[in-house]
Each structure stands twice: as structure tokens, then as C-alpha cells.
Amino acid sequence: MSKPWDILRPVQRQIQLAMLLSGTSVVLGLASLALLALVLGHLIQHPHVWPWLPMALATASLATSLLLRLSAFNQSHYAAFRLETILRTNMAQHLAQVSLGHIQQYGAGALAKVMQDDIKALHIFVADSTPLYARATVAPLCTLLILVWLDWRLASGAVAVLLLGLGVLGLAMRNTGPMQRRYNAARERVNAAIVEFVQAMPVVRSFDTGHATFSRYQQALECYRKVLNDWYQQAGFTARYSFAVLNPLPTLIVLLGLGGWLATQGTLNFATWAAVLLLGAGMAEAVMPLMALHNLVARAKLSIGRIQQVMALPALPPPVQARLPASNAIDFESVSFGYGADPLSDDELALCDVTFHAAPGTITALVGSSGAGKTTIARLIPRFWDVNAGSIRIGGTDIRDMTTETLMAQVAFVFQESFLLADSVANNIRLGVPEATMEEVVAAARAAQAHSFIEKLPEGYATPVGERGGLLSGGQRQRITIARALLQNRPILVLDEPTAFADPENEAAVMKALSALMRNKTVMMVTHRLSTIREADQILVLERGQLVENGQHAELVTQSGVYARLWQNHEQAQRWALKRQPAALGDDDAKENKR
Numbered sequence: 001m002s003k004p005w006d007i008l009r010p011v012q013r014q015i016q017l018a019m020l021l022s023g024t025s026v027v028l029g030l031a032s033l034a035l036l037a038l039v040l041g042h043l044i045q046h047p048h049v050w051p052w053l054p055m056a057l058a059t060a061s062l063a064t065s066l067l068l069r070l071s072a073f074n075q076s077h078y079a080a081f082r083l084e085t086i087l088r089t090n091m092a093q094h095l096a097q098v099s100l101g102h103i104q105q106y107g108a109g110a111l112a113k114v115m116q117d118d119i120k121a122l123h124i125f126v127a128d129s130t131p132l133y134a135r136a137t138v139a140p141l142c143t144l145l146i147l148v149w150l151d152w153r154l155a156s157g158a159v160a161v162l163l164l165g166l167g168v169l170g171l172a173m174r175n176t177g178p179m180q181r182r183y184n185a186a187r188e189r190v191n192a193a194i195v196e197f198v199q200a201m202p203v204v205r206s207f208d209t210g211h212a213t214f215s216r217y218q219q220a221l222e223c224y225r226k227v228l229n230d231w232y233q234q235a236g237f238t239a240r241y242s243f244a245v246l247n248p249l250p251t252l253i254v255l256l257g258l259g260g261w262l263a264t265q266g267t268l269n270f271a272t273w274a275a276v277l278l279l280g281a282g283m284a285e286a287v288m289p290l291m292a293l294h295n296l297v298a299r300a301k302l303s304i305g306r307i308q309q310v311m312a313l314p315a316l317p318p319p320v321q322a323r324l325p326a327s328n329a330i331d332f333e334s335v336s337f338g339y340g341a342d343p344l345s346d347d348e349l350a351l352c353d354v355t356f357h358a359a360p361g362t363i364t365a366l367v368g369s370s371g372a373g374k375t376t377i378a379r380l381i382p383r384f385w386d387v388n389a390g391s392i393r394i395g396g397t398d399i400r401d402m403t404t405e406t407l408m409a410q411v412a413f414v415f416q417e418s419f420l421l422a423d424s425v426a427n428n429i430r431l432g433v434p435e436a437t438m439e440e441v442v443a444a445a446r447a448a449q450a451h452s453f454i455e456k457l458p459e460g461y462a463t464p465v466g467e468r469g470g471l472l473s474g475g476q477r478q479r480i481t482i483a484r485a486l487l488q489n490r491p492i493l494v495l496d497e498p499t500a501f502a503d504p505e506n507e508a509a510v511m512k513a514l515s516a517l518m519r520n521k522t523v524m525m526v527t528h529r530l531s532t533i534r535e536a537d538q539i540l541v542l543e544r545g546q547l548v549e550n551g552q553h554a555e556l557v558t559q560s561g562v563y564a565r566l567w568q569n570h571e572q573a574q575r576w577a578l579k580r581q582p583a584a585l586g587d588d589d590a591k592e593n594k595r
């Protein structure tokens with residue numbers, strides 16, 4: 001991984017310029033004070049001659065100092081905006097290359113937080129801290145040089161106060177490393193608890209009125225308060241003591257006392273004394289921002305670490321020589337795949353030596369118990385992950401030899417959870433086919449059994465669907481996703497439990513929509529509902545990552561294998577449901593009779 005500050009390289013020049021401007025502004029500010037001291041000395045010696053030139057120079061350098069300070073902040077803010085844009089663009093471009101599996105594993109929420117909060121934190125760091133850093137180092141150093149040049153004895157007095165303040169500051173910051181880490185960890189926990197509390201609210205409330213997540217949030221808050229308390233107790237007193245020492249008053253008292261004594265000894269003239277007082281009073285105070293900067297640097301490093309972690313997510317290797325598929329057939333050949341660190345160890349294999357052929361225009365159903373590997377097969381086709389052994393081919397071409405664009409032009413997906421953008425219904429259907437006309441959108445919606453409910457929405461096709469489609473029901477969201485896939489009209493269709501979140505009323509509509517979508521396509525369909533796959537051209541039965549049976553319903557059901565068992569269970573469940581119905585009716589009748 002690259003060094004932390006490498007991330008600032010694209011705006012390095014601008015940051016350097018901002019620091020140079022800020023440093024020069026400090027020097028000019030000090031020069032204006034030195035000139036004022038000269039004016040004072042001149043007026044004491046020649047009270048009737050107004051020193052126009054030094055006055056004019058002092059005013060000019062003060063004005064230039066202010067202007068430079070302003071433009072230093074302008075530069076650092078421009079650099080921050082530029083850096084923010086560059087990082088967000090780079091990250092978005094990189095994430096577009098990263099396999100979907102890695103993105104899923106990192107977590108959408110965590111990724112959004114890095115893209116949003118950490119890049120923003122870096123923006124604030126570059127905008128505010130860089131000119132401040134130049135000021136906090138250049139100001140005390142230049143002041144010291146001028147003081148030594150003016151009078152080394154007074155300079156020693158001011159340095160003594162500065163060293164005392166720095167010593168106390170050092171004590172206050174002595175344990176900041178571990179403390180800072182504890183503080184950051186506690187802050188992260190509070191943030192995570194807030195996100196969990198808000199995101200899980202609809203689910204959690206129905207179970208425990210939000211009490212459990214709220215108490216997790218409170219615990220995180222309590223831990224945060226404790227860390228702050230400890231930090232305050234450990235460093236608070238010394239920090240306040242160092243602030244008291246570094247403030248201008250102690251330096252002023254030392255310079256006044258020492259200067260007064262030297263003046264009475266006749267070894268210090270008034271003009272020099274006045275200059276030292278004017279310049280030296282602020283010397284110790286000028287280092288104070290260093291403490292805040294120390295914390296800001298630590299926080300910026302944490303943000304940079306997370307940004308670099310995201311940028312280090314491995315991108316899918318591009319094909320050496322891009323090839324096109326010759327047909328819409330899908331072939332798995334001796335595919336093995338594991339999610340773990342040692343993917344090919346037997347314990348970690350999610351798929352083991354899976355081989356099958358799905359002919360163009362046929363429906364292949366994937367069945368098996370939970371965790372058997374059905375979803376893994378579905379997700380390997382769009383390269384959520386790359387296989388660890390064997391190969392997957394579409395139309396005879398290994399999917400690793402296709403560009404992402406070629407692969408995506410072949411395959412459309414409908415997953416359990418349908419993802420909708422916070423946009424209008426029409427634009428959600430158009431996703432991936434932005435040039436589609438309104439007629440085409442409506443035709444797709446009609447075929448997906450979505451037209452009639454869309455028409456009843458307040459603004460029809462222009463109705464916003466809300467964040468992640470939250471204003472629609474599960475079945476409605478699913479039918480919009482199906483309309484989207486219909487419009488995309490890609491020759492291969494991967495369906496992963498597409499009716500999982502549809503209520504019984506919607507399920508029939510979703511199934512009807514799906515049959516329109518599946519027409520003339522090569523379909524891979526993961527499902528637990530065996531009733532929906534009786535007509536499939538082939539059924540692949542998986543058990544613990546292995547393909548144990550392969551055939552049509554009629555033949556598989558007669559073998560006394562896994563499918564026959566699954567089918568028996570399915571039939572039993574159906575009979576149980578049918579038996580329950582009259583019983584339930586009976587219960588109601590009984591209640592009715594009682595009334």
C-alpha cells in the first residue's frame with residue numbers, strides 16, 4: 001500500500017503554494033510589527049518629524065500580509081475541492097472495476113461512508129490545516145530569529161517561556177497515540193450504532209420496539225463519554241496549564257521585567273525594547289495550533305488509511321484478448337470456488353467440480369437445500385467472483401476473456417432484493433437503456449404486469465420511488481426490476497429467488513411477468529419453490545457445493561434421490577397447508593357460532 005501522504009500528490013503543488021503564501025504572510029506580518037517598532041523609536045528620538053516612509057512600509061506590508069493570508073486559504077480551499085473531486089472520481093472508477101463480490105463483502109454502507117465522510121474529512125484537513133501548519137511553524141521561528149538579532153538576552157527570556165510551555169504541552173500530548181486510537185474507535189462505534197439504529201428501525205421495532213438497538217447505541221455513547229472523560233482527566237490539566245503558559249501574558253511579563261531591568265542598567269534602548277515587546281508577545285502563542293494540528297493529522301491519517309484500503313480492493317483482471325460469445329449457451333466446466341482465504345481447501349469450497357451445459361433458449365432451475373451453492377452459481381456468471389478452478393463459458397467463450405461491457409450486454413439479472421434508485425419509476429425501468437422511449441418503457445411495464453399499479457401512482461411514471469424504492473411494496477419493486485430486464489432484452493437471464501419478497505397477491509403477477517421475461521432466453525433460475533420449476537428444461541440439484549442430480553422433473557422425481565426427497569417435502573407442505581385451511585375455517589366457524 002502507498003504511503004499515507006501520497007494521496008495528496010495530485011494537489012501537492014497547490015498545497016505547497018498555499019503553505020508558501022501563508023508563510024510569507026507571517027513574515028510580512030512580523031515585518032510590519034518591526035517597522036512599527038522603528039516608527040516608535042523614531043518618534044521618541046525626533047518627536048516632531050513624522051516617519052512617513054516606515055509608516056507607509058508598515059501599512060503596505062500589513063495589507064500584503066492579509067492579502068497573502070487570504071489567498072493562501074483560497075489556494076488550500078481550491079486544492080481541497082480539487083482533491084475531493086479527484087478522489088471521488090478515482091474511487092468510483094476503481095469500484096466499477098472491482099468484482100461485485102468484494103464490494104458486497106466490504107459492505108455498501110461502509111463504502112458509502114468512505115466515499116462520503118473520509119473524503120470530506122480529507123477536504124477539511126487540506127483546506128484548513130495546511131496554511132495553519134505553515135503559520136504555526138514559520139511564525140515562532142521567524143520571531144525568534146528577529147528577537148535574537150534585536151537583543152539576545154530578551155530573546156532568551158522569551159525562549160525560556162516558550163520551552164516551558166512546550167514542555168507542558170509535550171506532557172499533555174505524551175499519551176495521545178493510544179488515547180487517540182481509543183477515541184477514534186469509540187467514535188466509530190457510536191457512528192456504527194447510529195447507522196444500525198436508523199437502518200434497522202423498521203425491522204427491529206416490530207420485534208422489540210427498538211429497545212435492543214437503542215441500548216447498543218446508548219452503550220456506545222457511554223463508552224465514548226468514558227473515553228473522553230479519561231482523556232480529559234489524563235491530559236486536561238496539563239493542556240490547560242500549557243495554554244496558560246503559552247498565552248501572550250507570561251511572555252509579556254518576562255519581557256517587561258527583564259527589559260525594565262536591562263533598561264535601568266543602561267544596556268537596552270527603548271526602541272529595541274518596544275520592538276521586542278511588539279514582536280515577542282505572540283511568539284509562544286503561535287505554536288498553540290500545533291496541538292490541534294496533531295489531532296487533525298492523526299484523524300486525516302485514519303481517513304487516508306480507509307480510502308487506500310478501498311482503492312486496494314482488487315480489480316477484475318481485464319481480458320488479455322477480448323473475445324465475443326458465439327451463442328447464448330452457458331457452460332460450467334469443473335468449476336470449484338470458495339469464499340475463504342484458502343479457497344480450494346475442502347472445508348471452504350462453496351462449489352466443488354461443478355459441470356453442466358445450458359443450451360440456448362432453455363430454462364435451467366437450480367435447487368437444493370439452504371447453503372448448497374445455488375446463489376453462488378448465479379453470482380459467478382456475472383463475475384461477482386472469479387472461479388478458483390475450472391471455467392465458465394458463454395457461447396464457448398470464457399467469461400474472463402470478455403470485457404465487462406460484453407458480458408453485461410449478454411446477461412440480465414433479477415435478484416431476491418430488487419434495487420431501485422431514488423428516481424422516477426420511468427427512469428428506474430430505463431436503467432441501462434437510457435435512450436428508451438416512453439412507449440418502450442410502458443410496453444415493458446405492461447409485459448411485467450406493472451403498468452396498472454404504476455398508472456394509479458400519484459404522478460404515474462414520473463412518481464419518485466423513494467430511497468431504494470421504499471415507497472413501493474416488495475412485489476411492485478420486483479415487477480419494476482422485471483420491466484427493466486425486459487427493456488434490456490439481454491439473451492441470458494439469471495434469476496435468484498425472484499419471488500422471495502412478493503406477497504401471495506403479488507406473486508402471481510410476478511410469475512406472469514417472469515414468464516414474459518423468460519421467453520426465448522437462456523434462463524438460470526434459483527428457487528426454493530419447486531412448483532415454479534416443473535416445466536424447466538433441466539433441473540440441477542445441488543448438495544453441499546456438489547452437483548448431485550441433473551435432469552427433468554419427471555425423471556428426477558422417480559429416482560429416489562435428493563430431488564425426489566425435496567419434492568416429497570414440498571408435496572407434504574402443500575397437503576399440510578390444504579389441511580390447515582379447513583381447520584382454520586372450522587376455528588372461525590366455531591368463533592362465529594359462539595357469537
Ligand SMILES: Nc1ncnc2c1ncn2[C@@H]1O[C@H](COP(=O)(O)OP(=O)(O)OP(=O)(O)O)[C@@H](O)[C@H]1O
Nearest residue numbers: 105339340350368369370371372373374375376377
Ligand atoms: N459472501 C460470502 N462469503 C462467505 N461465504 C459465503 C458467502 N456467500 C455464501 N457463502 C457460503 O457459501 C455456501 C453456499 O452459499 P449459497 O448462498 O450459494 O447457497 P444457497 O444454496 O444459495 O443457499 P440459500 O438457499 O440459503 O440462499 C454456504 O456455505 C454459504 O455460507
